[in-house]
Amino acid sequence: MPLVIFVDDSETALASTRMVTNSMPIEVKQYTEATVALAEIKAGMKPDLIITDLNMPVMNGLEFLKELRAVSSTSRTPTLMLTTETKVELKEQGKALGLTGWIVKPFNPAQLKQAITRVLRLPA
Amino acid sequence: MLILKSVDDLLEHIRDVQESVIELSTDSLMKMSNFIEKNHLEIDEEISTSLQYQDIITQQLNASIEAINSMRKSIDIFLHAQKSDENLANDSLKKLQVKFTATLKEAKEKRSRFSGKSAQNSSDSDEIEFF
Numbered sequence: 001m002p003l004v005i006f007v008d009d010s011e012t013a014l015a016s017t018r019m020v021t022n023s024m025p026i027e028v029k030q031y032t033e034a035t036v037a038l039a040e041i042k043a044g045m046k047p048d049l050i051i052t053d054l055n056m057p058v059m060n061g062l063e064f065l066k067e068l069r070a071v072s073s074t075s076r077t078p079t080l081m082l083t084t085e086t087k088v089e090l091k092e093q094g095k096a097l098g099l100t101g102w103i104v105k106p107f108n109p110a111q112l113k114q115a116i117t118r119v120l121r122l123p124a
Numbered sequence: 125m126l127i128l129k130s131v132d133d134l135l136e137h138i139r140d141v142q143e144s145v146i147e148l149s150t151d152s153l154m155k156m157s158n159f160i161e162k163n164h165l166e167i168d169e170e171i172s173t174s175l176q177y178q179d180i181i182t183q184q185l186n187a188s189i190e191a192i193n194s195m196r197k198s199i200d201i202f203l204h205a206q207k208s209d210e211n212l213a214n215d216s217l218k219k220l221q222v223k224f225t226a227t228l229k230e231a232k233e234k235r236s237r238f239s240g241k242s243a244q245n246s247s248d249s250d251e252i253e254f255f
Binding site for chain 1: 150153154157158160161166167168169172173175176177178179180182183236237238239240241252253254255
C-alpha cells in the first residue's frame with residue numbers, strides 16, 4: 001500500500017485527517033514535528049505522498065519542503081500543504097519549491113480523499 | 125506609569141485565559157475524536173468541519189497570544205527606560221505607541237490569514253488548488 005505521511009503540530013488536526021483516511025487503501029504515518037519525519041526519511045522511509053501543515057514551531061512547512069527537496073529520495077515526492085494559511089506569497093514560495101498543491105482548512109473530507117486518490121493514482 | 129502596569133497585568137490575564145481555552149478545547153476535541161475512532165463511527169462533512177474549527181481557534185488564539193507577549197515586552201522596555209531617565213520618557217512613549225500599532229497591525233493580518241476557508245468565502249471547488 002502507498003505510504004502517506006501527515007505532519008501537523010496539532011493533534012486534533014491529525015485526528016481529523018485520520019478519520020478521513022482510515023477507510024482508504026493507504027498506509028498512514030503521522031508526525032507532530034517535521035524534524036522527526038525528516039529524520040525518518042533520511043533514515044530510509046520512502047513516503048509516496050507527504051501532506052504537511054505550514055505554521056508549525058521548530059520547522060515550518062516550507063522549511064520542511066525545502067529539506068525534503070534536498071534529500072534524493074523525496075526530491076520529487078508529491079507534497080500537499082494542508083493549512084489555515086491563505087497568504088498568496090506563501091503559496092508562491094511553495095510552488096517554487098515544487099509543492100504539488102495547497103489545501104485550505106477546514107477541508108472537505110470527500111475532496112481530501114479525491115486529492116489523495118488523484119495524486120497517488122489510486123482506483124477511484 | 126501605574127496605568128501601564130495595570131494594562132500589563134490585564135494583558136497577562138487575557139493571555140492566561142486564552143492559554144486555558146486552547147488547552148480545554150484541545151482536550152474536549154481529543155475526547156470526541158477518540159470516541160469517534162474507538163467506535164468506528166463515520167463522520168460526515170459537517171462533523172469533519174466542526175472538528176477542524178478547533179485547529180483554527182487554536183491558531184487564532186496563539187496569534188493573539190503572540191501579540192500580547194510582544195506588547196508586554198514593549199511595555200517592559202518602556203518602563204525600564206523611563207526608570208533610568210525621566211527625560212527620555214516622552215520619546216519612549218512615542219516609540220511604545222509605534223510598536224503597539226505595528227503589533228496590532230500584524231495581529232489583525234494574522235487573524236485574516238489564519239482563518240482558513242471560513243474567511244475566504246470560497247466555494248468547495250476552489251478548496252484544493254493544484255499547482
